[in-house]
Amino acid sequence: MSEERKLRILIAKPGLDGHDRGARVIARAFRDAGFEVIYTGCHQTPEQIVNTAIQEDVDLIGLSILSGAHRYSFPRVMELLKENNAEDIAVIGGGIFPLEDIPKLKAIGIKEIFEPGAKLEDIVNWVRTHIKPRKAMVA
Amino acid sequence: MNLVEQILAGDVRATARLLRDIDDQLPSAREALKQLYPHTGKAYIIGFTGSPGVGKSTLVDQLALEYRKQGLTVGILAIDPTSPFTGGAILGDRIRMQRHFTDSGVFIRSLATRGHFGGLTKSTNDMITVLDAMGKDVILVETVGVGQDEVDVANCAHTTVLVTIPGMGDEIQAIKAGIMEIGNIFVVNKADREGSRKTIRELKNLIELGLRRRDDEGWEPPIIETEALKGRGIPELMDAIEKHRRFLTENDRGQWDAVVAKRAKMQLLDTLREEALRELLRRMEARGENLDELVRKVTAKETDPYTVVQDLLQCELR
Numbered sequence: 201m202s203e204e205r206k207l208r209i210l211i212a213k214p215g216l217d218g219h220d221r222g223a224r225v226i227a228r229a230f231r232d233a234g235f236e237v238i239y240t241g242c243h244q245t246p247e248q249i250v251n252t253a254i255q256e257d258v259d260l261i262g263l264s265i266l267s268g269a270h271r272y273s274f275p276r277v278m279e280l281l282k283e284n285n286a287e288d289i290a291v292i293g294g295g296i297f298p299l300e301d302i303p304k305l306k307a308i309g310i311k312e313i314f315e316p317g318a319k320l321e322d323i324v325n326w327v328r329t330h331i332k333p334r335k336a337m338v339a
Numbered sequence: 340m341n342l343v344e345q346i347l348a349g350d351v352r353a354t355a356r357l358l359r360d361i362d363d364q365l366p367s368a369r370e371a372l373k374q375l376y377p378h379t380g381k382a383y384i385i386g387f388t389g390s391p392g393v394g395k396s397t398l399v400d401q402l403a404l405e406y407r408k409q410g411l412t413v414g415i416l417a418i419d420p421t422s423p424f425t426g427g428a429i430l431g432d433r434i435r436m437q438r439h440f441t442d443s444g445v446f447i448r449s450l451a452t453r454g455h456f457g458g459l460t461k462s463t464n465d466m467i468t469v470l471d472a473m474g475k476d477v478i479l480v481e482t483v484g485v486g487q488d489e490v491d492v493a494n495c496a497h498t499t500v501l502v503t504i505p506g507m508g509d510e511i512q513a514i515k516a517g518i519m520e521i522g523n524i525f526v527v528n529k530a531d532r533e534g535s536r537k538t539i540r541e542l543k544n545l546i547e548l549g550l551r552r553r554d555d556e557g558w559e560p561p562i563i564e565t566e567a568l569k570g571r572g573i574p575e576l577m578d579a580i581e582k583h584r585r586f587l588t589e590n591d592r593g594q595w596d597a598v599v600a601k602r603a604k605m606q607l608l609d610t611l612r613e614e615a616l617r618e619l620l621r622r623m624e625a626r627g628e629n630l631d632e633l634v635r636k637v638t639a640k641e642t643d644p645y646t647v648v649q650d651l652l653q654c655e656l657r
Contacts, residue, residue, distance in 0.1 A: 206362075206426075206451075206453075227429050230427065231429045232422075234426040236421075237427070237428065237429045237430065238430045238449050239433075239434065240433045240434060240437065240440075241431075244437070245441070248437065248441055251441055252440055252447075254352055254355055255351060255447055255448060256355065256448065257359040284352065285352065286352065333363075334356075336360050336365045336367045337342050337356050337360050337367065337368075337371070339341070339343055339367060
């Protein structure tokens with residue numbers, strides 16, 4: 201009977217690295233926090249990620265990346281969200297990033313970057329504080 | 340364009356958002372559903388059920404590809420379980436369906452059971468309404484991996500495909516009532532595994548024994564061997580589904596009308612149950628009665644559930 205909105209989150213791995221342990225761990229942490237997590241597996245293109253985010257109507261996309269391809273894939277995801285009028289979907293990143301890239305990623309609208317060593321609890325709390333399920337549609 | 344017009348025009352974003360509101364049981368979603376309902380009835384609904392890990396997602400992925408080759412558009416509702424402890428869920432059915440993510444003719448939605456039993460979610464039927472109204476030709480519904488009694492899909496789909504694999508239980512499992520009764524079509528997936536022949540033989544016996552659906556008199560449920568990963572058996576499965584569709588729609592015994600009416604009845608009863616419960620709880624709280632307090636009284640044996648409900652109904656439905 202509850203009319204509480206569930207937070208829906210897409211965890212996606214763009215690019216060619218196949219190391220999805222981090223993505224799975226964070227998916228599990230989000231599940232345990234009571235969120236609905238859509239996990240799509242490795243090797244996702246930005247197009248696949250954005251289409252999935254829209255069809256699943258998520259509040260947040262978490263991009264997990266270790267390969268260095270964030271310089272292409274993160275801006276491309278942001279671009280596609282814009283093209284699809286879906287900029288209201290927030291994007292965060294997790295993985296390995298050269299320090300100088302982080303301000304650049306934030307400048308294009310990535311809300312937060314979590315590096316190795318970030319505590320699961322802190323990430324979950326960040327989501328609880330910053331991401332709210334969107335308002336109802338009006339028929 | 341308003342929300343309903345956008346959905347009727349096939350707008351993905353608008354559709355996805357309404358599905359969310361339906362899943363969250365927002366009252367505003369009902370208004371949209373009212374307006375969409377007259378536009379439904381064109382889609383063919385196929386349900387896939389069976390235990391976890393038998394290959395339902397992979398079969399759905401393969402069938403979606405085949406329907407796309409025929410030029411038909413496809414909606415997919417894939418259900419995974421919600422954690423009973425945290426209320427969270429990991430929805431992973433999409434992992435097997437990646438090749439459809441950039442095809443605008445395929446709309447995939449992952450659903451969490453959110454505490455609902457029966458193999459589907461509370462919202463599944465209303466979501467089918469939306470996908471049907473938005474113009475999807477075929478809607479594939481994949482149940483949460485089910486046990487023995489999760490049979491809602493049989494009332495929801497036009498054709499129900501029961502998926503099993505070699506070595507799943509013995510003949511006694513097969514003659515129990517419940518899940519084995521609901522298949523219009525049986526699939527033995529992973530048929531390259533040992534024991535496939537035996538499983539097929541047992542399914543044949545089961546069908547010959549007459550333990551099967553009672554509502555599709557005259558239909559012989561076929562048993563299809565597949566290896567979904569390799570695509571083996573997929574044309575045969577497509578063919579069986581099409582035969583069943585024709586069997587229902589082209590016979591003059593009114594079986595198609597019965598299937599459609601059964602869907603409508605379930606939707607009506609589900610909605611009534613939901614709305615009546617919601618309304619009664621609302622009125623109860625408005626009178627200052629507290630659900631937690633009633634629970635406490637029942638727990639302490641100061642009263643019992645039957646008396647509470649009787650009083651509530653007498654009070655509210657005079």
